[in-house]
Amino acid sequence: MQFNVMQEYDPIDRPPLGEDEYLHTYLNSEPLSMAAEGYAGDAHGMEWREKALIVIFTYSKCKNNFDPVVPYLAMSYFDRYMSRRNPVPALMRCRLHDLELLAICCLTLAWKIRYRYFKVRHFKAIQRSLPYIAPQKFWTMELCILQGLDWKLCTVTPFSFLQYFGNPMFGYSSHGFHRTINET
Amino acid sequence: MEKYKRDGVIGKERNSLRQIHKYRRQGSSGGSVVVKRFMLQPKLDALSTRDEEASADPEETGVPIKTLRQISLLKVMQHENIVRLVEMNYEDGDSLVRLVFEYADMDLRNFLEEYAAKASDQKLVKKLLCQLLRGVAHFHSIGAAHGALNPKNVLIDIGNENLKILNIAMDADALYTAPELLLGSTESSPAADMFAVGCIFAEMVNRRPLFQGKAANINNIFNLLGTPTEENWPGKLSEVFPNLEPHGLDLISKLLCLDPSKRIKACAALKHDYFKDLILLR
Numbered sequence: 001m002q003f004n005v006m007q008e009y010d011p012i013d014r015p016p017l018g019e020d021e022y023l024h025t026y027l028n029s030e031p032l033s034m035a036a037e038g039y040a041g042d043a044h045g046m047e048w049r050e051k052a053l054i055v056i057f058t059y060s061k062c063k064n065n066f067d068p069v070v071p072y073l074a075m076s077y078f079d080r081y082m083s084r085r086n087p088v089p090a091l092m093r094c095r096l097h098d099l100e101l102l103a104i105c106c107l108t109l110a111w112k113i114r115y116r117y118f119k120v121r122h123f124k125a126i127q128r129s130l131p132y133i134a135p136q137k138f139w140t141m142e143l144c145i146l147q148g149l150d151w152k153l154c155t156v157t158p159f160s161f162l163q164y165f166g167n168p169m170f171g172y173s174s175h176g177f178h179r180t181i182n183e184t
Numbered sequence: 185m186e187k188y189k190r191d192g193v194i195g196k197e198r199n200s201l202r203q204i205h206k207y208r209r210q211g212s213s214g215g216s217v218v219v220k221r222f223m224l225q226p227k228l229d230a231l232s233t234r235d236e237e238a239s240a241d242p243e244e245t246g247v248p249i250k251t252l253r254q255i256s257l258l259k260v261m262q263h264e265n266i267v268r269l270v271e272m273n274y275e276d277g278d279s280l281v282r283l284v285f286e287y288a289d290m291d292l293r294n295f296l297e298e299y300a301a302k303a304s305d306q307k308l309v310k311k312l313l314c315q316l317l318r319g320v321a322h323f324h325s326i327g328a329a330h331g332a333l334n335p336k337n338v339l340i341d342i343g344n345e346n347l348k349i350l351n352i353a354m355d356a357d358a359l360y361t362a363p364e365l366l367l368g369s370t371e372s373s374p375a376a377d378m379f380a381v382g383c384i385f386a387e388m389v390n391r392r393p394l395f396q397g398k399a400a401n402i403n404n405i406f407n408l409l410g411t412p413t414e415e416n417w418p419g420k421l422s423e424v425f426p427n428l429e430p431h432g433l434d435l436i437s438k439l440l441c442l443d444p445s446k447r448i449k450a451c452a453a454l455k456h457d458y459f460k461d462l463i464l465l466r
Contacts, residue, residue: 112249120245142246153256
């Protein structure tokens with residue numbers, strides 16, 4: 001390891017904190033993990049989202065393993081990136097393919113943060129219908145997303161709150177649910 | 185780096201010959217920083233002599249996975265007892281990122297040597313240990329382990345007696361390595377961090393490393409703590425810390441517990457009776 005050793009990112013099975021202090025932390029940082037306000041009302045944005053959703057769903061398997069957290073994370077990265085008016089880099093032949101590459105890279109970033117031993121080549125080996133993407137284009141798109149998300153991939157998701165269900169604090173909070181779902 | 189001037193070496197990077205330098209900010213703002221570079225794109229030229237971290241896997245596609253995971257973790261680390269990431273700059277057509285972290289007045293090792301009288305105040309030891317545990321608890325709460333805690337990457341601001349953990353990968357010091365790692369476990373863990381906290385606590389109390397010698401080995405640890413039957417444990421701890429209050433002795437024995445699964449966790453340690461007379465600075 002080059003740096004501090006990390007356990008796998010797991011938004012469900014967090015270490016048992018049991019402290020309201022940490023619930024506050026989650027609640028405070030959750031808005032940063034959400035799509036920007038008004039995103040769900042943008043018809044063009046929703047059209048692109050629907051296309052990205054299909055791409056992410058289609059390619060969300062790796063090594064015969066389906067992990068529901070990965071496409072969820074990928075979709076949350078896509079929503080955050082697009083809702084903050086980040087540009088979709090023109091790297092492919094048409095905008096539709098640019099969008100497809102953006103969605104695929106959201107997916108690979110989600111795999112990378114979820115599993116430290118993830119390899120894009122394993123992913124490509126499983127997903128044989130995946131179009132060929134030049135490594136440089138792949139890298140450019142991933143970096144672009146990372147910069148757009150300010151490198152914040154360890155997001156707070158509704159899964160993070162599962163251990164707190166039953167906590168009276170939830171009675172006073174309007175957070176705890178995905179904004180895009182709420183607005184739709 | 186125009187606004188920073190090199191200001192001494194603070195250690196060596198893990199698994200590398202590269203030294204980590206401290207820089208002093210130019211101009212009125214002053215203050216010191218530490219810089220860490222990350223490669224964002226594997227170099228095709230394997231013989232590149234540049235001193236930045238090389239990507240581990242040349243076959244890797246996209247942004248290197250280690251870099252991605254480390255930076256995204258750093259981004260969510262916001263705690264008063266962990267050094268702050270103050271700047272992030274891209275270089276070489278975005279193929280390199282430079283992270284600038286704040287530094288403090290000095291590290292704990294220097295503090296114990298240069299401020300021996302101040303450092304011998306047991307109330308201050310308690311205050312510093314509490315801050316160390318709070319920083320470590322934050323690491324663990326976000327699903328991370330520090331992996332190389334030792335007095336060189338625990339920083340102290342003398343004026344306000346604040347403690348901050350430096351989370352740049354320096355060489356792990358064998359004197360602070362948990363027995364399970366010495367016995368072959370390769371993965372660092374929150375429990376291993378807690379053992380290192382125990383060693384640092386011991387060093388603050390006695391103002392000398394708990395395990396002496398060229399390198400700590402399993403014999404040194406078992407010599408002090410007993411063989412892992414747990415029956416003769418805590419062995420000689422009360423002899424090694426004759427002036428430590430009973431609650432402190434109990435806490436140190438729980439931090440140095442040989443069995444990582446029974447070792448006290450950071451959150452529990454913060455609630456230990458040793459801290460009951462401490463007014464926490466929030």
